[in-house]
Amino acid sequence: MYLLIPAAGSGKRMGADRNKLLLEVRSKTLIAWTLLAAEAATAINWMGIISQPHDWDDFKAILADLKLTKPVEFIPGGNTRQESVYNGLQALPESAKQVLIHDGARCLATPNLLNNCAEAILSCSGLIAAIPVKDTIKIVDASNVVQSTPKRENLWAAQTPQGFDVKLLKQCHAEGVRQGWEVTDDAALLEKCGIEVQIVPGEETNLKVTTPQDLAIAEFILSHRE
Ligand code: C5P
Numbered sequence: 355m356y357l358l359i360p361a362a363g364s365g366k367r368m369g370a371d372r373n374k375l376l377l378e379v380r381s382k383t384l385i386a387w388t389l390l391a392a393e394a395a396t397a398i399n400w401m402g403i404i405s406q407p408h409d410w411d412d413f414k415a416i417l418a419d420l421k422l423t424k425p426v427e428f429i430p431g432g433n434t435r436q437e438s439v440y441n442g443l444q445a446l447p448e449s450a451k452q453v454l455i456h457d458g459a460r461c462l463a464t465p466n467l468l469n470n471c472a473e474a475i476l477s478c479s480g481l482i483a484a485i486p487v488k489d490t491i492k493i494v495d496a497s498n499v500v501q502s503t504p505k506r507e508n509l510w511a512a513q514t515p516q517g518f519d520v521k522l523l524k525q526c527h528a529e530g531v532r533q534g535w536e537v538t539d540d541a542a543l544l545e546k547c548g549i550e551v552q553i554v555p556g557e558e559t560n561l562k563v564t565t566p567q568d569l570a571i572a573e574f575i576l577s578h579r580e
Pocket of ligand 1: 359564
């Protein structure tokens with residue numbers, strides 16, 4: 355299975371002066387933890403790191419230390435996650451019929467979750483790892499006034515990995531460009547094109563490391579795994 359890893363963000367919400375994936379938790383960078391999970395996931399046999407060329411020297415030094423056995427390609431990132439994935443799709447080898455997309459910032463996803471998604475995408479068009487939400491969610495307008503409360507039993511928090519038929523996802527991304535759709539995950543493009551997206555049970559610990567608090571939580575989770 356081919357795996358694209360969007361890793362071209364900045365450290366803005368983290369308050370960091372560089373790509374947050376270069377920050378360390380338990381003596382390894384966030385991107386290193388993500389790559390180690392992909393290396394350990396038996397179903398993955400190719401990885402593409404989508405990242406800004408100014409980070410490539412750092413990422414290559416990390417890769418040299420990790421001594422991965424699987425091939426890793428570098429693909430230039432875009433200005434948004436959506437653009438980064440678009441670039442990643444264009445760089446996939448011809449032989450890629452399905453692809454998993456997994457955010458570099460979700461460095462706590464287990465190899466088991468990657469394997470489950472890799473297996474499930476062989477029999478559907480699109481899937482996301484997701485977990486039921488615990489909070490009551492409100493729809494709020496621009497003046498911070500609550501408009502409505504969707505039924506919680508229908509609400510799931512989307513994670514990555516997300517898996518797709520490559521041809522379909524390329525078509526949906528191209529339609530997104532034509533229509534000017536701005537989305538925060540790839541499944542949303544399939545939804546807008548009317549294509550069914552399945553759910554694979556995600557993991558409570560599969561958080562997207564975004565803020566300094568998340569780094570502390572990641573540290574805690576990893577310290578209980580070793
Ligand atoms: O910023 P956020 O954490 O939501 O980004 C999700 C993932 O998308 C991260 O792994 C980040 O590196 C990646 N990203 C990207 N290209 C961008 C912005 C974010 O690959 N322009």
